[in-house]
Amino acid sequence: MGGLRGQQRRVLRQARLPWDDAVRDPRDSRGTRHEHLGLLGLVVAGFAVGKKGLKQAAQLAGDVGARTRKRLELPHSVRGSTLWRLLRKQQPGGLRETLRAQACEVLEDSSAPRLPFPLGVVSVDGKSLWTTHQGEVEGLEAVANDEEGRALWRLGALRAVLTSALAAPCLDLEFIGAKEGESPAFRQLLPRVVEAFGEHFGVVTADAGLTAAQNAALVRELGKHYCFGLKANQPTLHEYAMRAIASKQCPARSRTEERAHGQTVVRELWTHALTPDEVNFPGARTLLLVRQQHWDDEDNLRAEDYRYFVTSLDTTVFNFHQLLRLVRVHWGIENRHNWTLDVVLGEDARQPCRPTRTALEVVAWLRAMAFNLLACFRTRLPPQGRHLVEWTRACELLRDSLVHGRRQAALVIPD
Numbered sequence: 001m002g003g004l005r006g007q008q009r010r011v012l013r014q015a016r017l018p019w020d021d022a023v024r025d026p027r028d029s030r031g032t033r034h035e036h037l038g039l040l041g042l043v044v045a046g047f048a049v050g051k052k053g054l055k056q057a058a059q060l061a062g063d064v065g066a067r068t069r070k071r072l073e074l075p076h077s078v079r080g081s082t083l084w085r086l087l088r089k090q091q092p093g094g095l096r097e098t099l100r101a102q103a104c105e106v107l108e109d110s111s112a113p114r115l116p117f118p119l120g121v122v123s124v125d126g127k128s129l130w131t132t133h134q135g136e137v138e139g140l141e142a143v144a145n146d147e148e149g150r151a152l153w154r155l156g157a158l159r160a161v162l163t164s165a166l167a168a169p170c171l172d173l174e175f176i177g178a179k180e181g182e183s184p185a186f187r188q189l190l191p192r193v194v195e196a197f198g199e200h201f202g203v204v205t206a207d208a209g210l211t212a213a214q215n216a217a218l219v220r221e222l223g224k225h226y227c228f229g230l231k232a233n234q235p236t237l238h239e240y241a242m243r244a245i246a247s248k249q250c251p252a253r254s255r256t257e258e259r260a261h262g263q264t265v266v267r268e269l270w271t272h273a274l275t276p277d278e279v280n281f282p283g284a285r286t287l288l289l290v291r292q293q294h295w296d297d298e299d300n301l302r303a304e305d306y307r308y309f310v311t312s313l314d315t316t317v318f319n320f321h322q323l324l325r326l327v328r329v330h331w332g333i334e335n336r337h338n339w340t341l342d343v344v345l346g347e348d349a350r351q352p353c354r355p356t357r358t359a360l361e362v363v364a365w366l367r368a369m370a371f372n373l374l375a376c377f378r379t380r381l382p383p384q385g386r387h388l389v390e391w392t393r394a395c396e397l398l399r400d401s402l403v404h405g406r407r408q409a410a411l412v413i414p415d
Helices: 002-015 036-048 054-063 066-072 080-089 095-107 182-200 213-221 235-246 320-344 357-379 391-411
Strands: 121-132 142-145 151-162 170-176 203-206 225-230 254-260 263-273 286-295 301-311
Touching (some): 002 036, 036 054, 036 066, 036 391, 054 080, 066 391, 080 357, 095 182, 095 357, 121 170, 121 320, 121 357, 151 182, 151 357, 170 182, 182 213, 203 320, 213 225, 235 263, 263 320, 320 391
Parallel strands (some): 203 225
Antiparallel strands (some): 121 151, 142 151, 151 170, 263 286
């Protein structure tokens, strides 16, 4: 039981966030009943156990046991309106540093499971935080029109996620509002991530929307490798990749086959090694093609997809099997991170705060911390066959651990 209790203590340590000194209390000092950081921590814990609204998060405070409440500095009883008023005034200062410190604690844990790559991998991808046509949003401009011609207000964020770690913790965010683009945000985000976490990764992956010579040059200048998607936004390189790989007429360099959603999914990799002056793209060494096929139980082809990539890696760094897995790991930012935030944590569907840009950014930081807490907890639960437990089940077990303390420790893998 000693090992089990140790795992439970580790869960509580991860739930106790390393708040930065710059996270300031915006409330009037007179008449405040609850500790400021305790309220913010309650919001994070509520998000992490699947509570999408502040009223539901507030109810968690009454469920948590006294020992856990004391350790996490959570309030005993609080109203959802109290949390709403706090988030309405809270400024984002110090929240980036808090997320960074939380991620560092995860990465410094030598027992945290990682994927078998020669270099760590950070995946960068954009994601919507809030979109509405119901009226003007303070701090945002109308950035698009929907199919009915109504103005839309939208705020998104570019996210950096360490996808080579099984938990795929979020490392940093760069917000994207009106008249702002993903590529400029990438050039703001990446140097910060390299400065804070550079020792933990050597490869940066991104979708085709971020594929640009300037971004590739930045990655190489920072001493990292890249693997970028190729589509029509880079027409010359995309067409060259299609011609170069199609002309080889050779067997796939690597192949995987697995069952998913009642079908057999086959993925195959073809490559083309580039000479130094073969294409005009900074640092490019290899072109990749990944073909993905879905077959039913009667060997009927249900779907087929071809995707091209350009990378500064060659087979002296990553072998063919690792290159194929690298592409799949990048897709994991959608499957593990973005999907979980939307479906399990309700990010894009519901905003529990006043819809101003400042409040939306604050909630985005808190949700990123909640995702890291839940994802790290999930990787330590006993797997279901070859897979980790479902996200919703992980939310339930995390809540049980917070509410019941040591009695739920047996749900966690022993040391």
